[in-house]
Amino acid sequence: MNQASHDASDLSCRPLQTPASTRTTRTRGERMADTAHRSTGAEGMGGVDGVAGGVGLTALLVAAARAIETHRPDSLAQDVYAEHFVLSAPASAHWPVRLHQAPDGDASPLWGRFARYFGLRTRVLDDFVLRSVRAGGARQVVLLGAGLDTRAFRLDWPPDCVIFEIDRDGVLAFKHEVLGALSAAPVTTRVPVAVDLRADWVGALTAAGFDPAAPTVWLAEGLLFYLPNAAETYLISTVDRLSAAGSALAFEVKLEKDLMEYRDSPLYRSTHQELGIDLLHLFSREPRPDSAAHLTNSGWSTSVRTPFDFTHRHGRGPLPEENDALAGNRWVFADKPRSAR
Numbered sequence: 001m002n003q004a005s006h007d008a009s010d011l012s013c014r015p016l017q018t019p020a021s022t023r024t025t026r027t028r029g030e031r032m033a034d035t036a037h038r039s040t041g042a043e044g045m046g047g048v049d050g051v052a053g054g055v056g057l058t059a060l061l062v063a064a065a066r067a068i069e070t071h072r073p074d075s076l077a078q079d080v081y082a083e084h085f086v087l088s089a090p091a092s093a094h095w096p097v098r099l100h101q102a103p104d105g106d107a108s109p110l111w112g113r114f115a116r117y118f119g120l121r122t123r124v125l126d127d128f129v130l131r132s133v134r135a136g137g138a139r140q141v142v143l144l145g146a147g148l149d150t151r152a153f154r155l156d157w158p159p160d161c162v163i164f165e166i167d168r169d170g171v172l173a174f175k176h177e178v179l180g181a182l183s184a185a186p187v188t189t190r191v192p193v194a195v196d197l198r199a200d201w202v203g204a205l206t207a208a209g210f211d212p213a214a215p216t217v218w219l220a221e222g223l224l225f226y227l228p229n230a231a232e233t234y235l236i237s238t239v240d241r242l243s244a245a246g247s248a249l250a251f252e253v254k255l256e257k258d259l260m261e262y263r264d265s266p267l268y269r270s271t272h273q274e275l276g277i278d279l280l281h282l283f284s285r286e287p288r289p290d291s292a293a294h295l296t297n298s299g300w301s302t303s304v305r306t307p308f309d310f311t312h313r314h315g316r317g318p319l320p321e322e323n324d325a326l327a328g329n330r331w332v333f334a335d336k337p338r339s340a341r
């Protein structure tokens with residue numbers, strides 16, 4: 001993993017206005033997202049298109065965790081852009097971006113354990129995407145629900161890679177504004193695709209230059225539990241359909257039958273009380289499809305791991321505890337064999 005050529009943490013930060021509301025022309029992504037909002041009940045996800053609230057605010061939560069991880073002496077992943085997102089958004093400008101700024105430091109369920117979870121996830125998926133492009137030869141990467149992911153800017157990609165970043169327009173517009181103010185340059189070609197994943201995102205992705213005949217590395221990090229069952233089913237079967245042999249996919253799921261079982265867990269409670277983010281309200285409560293089994297049945301080679309497996313591997317990260325909101329979290333890694341098509 002390489003550091004970007006300059007250290008973005010040297011640059012000053014100030015809160016930005018979310019820009020989507022100030023524009024009069026509407027992008028294709030916005031029009032499609034509007035259709036999705038009408039047809040799929042976006043208000044259930046908070047009804048906010050940018051990072052000011054609803055599910056978009058969770059992108060800032062992950063960014064804050066990455067900022068804290070970056071500055072840990074035993075850091076698992078480095079993201080020098082993360083703190084700039086946090087400090088630039090009015091909704092999060094007062095959040096900690098260093099562990100010592102959190103009142104309880106490492107003992108905080110939110111800024112200690114939960115942030116470390118995101119740091120570990122970032123590292124594991126950094127390793128996954130780089131290993132997949134290097135070993136498998138894929139040169140296009142699709143980040144589904146990319147949020148404030150800066151992998152296009154901070155990883156050591158082969159020169160001819162294209163990174164497609166799919167998220168809703170307001171989130172990508174905020175990201176564009178913050179990175180633009182930092183004059184951040186991607187390491188390789190980066191193509192933001194503003195579309196709602198509950199709408200026809202395939203049309204938007206292919207219009208942006210995605211090639212279904214070439215192998216792809218797909219990532220759905222911290223995304224699927226926000227989507228309705230039908231949208232997840234469509235997403236997984238579409239990834240399968242658009243994946244040439246040699247493609248790879250990683251995603252995160254939650255196995256709990258009843259998410260409310262952990263409503264009083266330290267993680268959910270502190271996230272709600274300290275940040276006003278009610279994750280259980282944002283998650284889809286519908287029964288989940290078995291996406292790993294779907295891929296296995298379609299000829300993919302899949303492995304399902306707990307985050308704690310990687311805590312042991314890296315020697316740091318969260319461990320199981322009582323009343324643990326992470327108990328059902330699984331990270332799924334899937335490869336489409338070269339002979340499958």
Ligand SMILES: C[S@@+](CC[C@H](N)C(=O)[O-])C[C@H]1O[C@@H](n2cnc3c(N)ncnc32)[C@H](O)[C@@H]1O
Binds near residue numbers: 056058059227
């Ligand atoms: C928890 S954040 C994770 C972001 C990023 N993958 C990361 O790990 O940093 C969830 C992201 O999913 C995006 N998202 C949720 N539902 C979406 C939808 N229906 N269409 C597009 N993006 C969506 C949100 O806007 C948000 O950026």
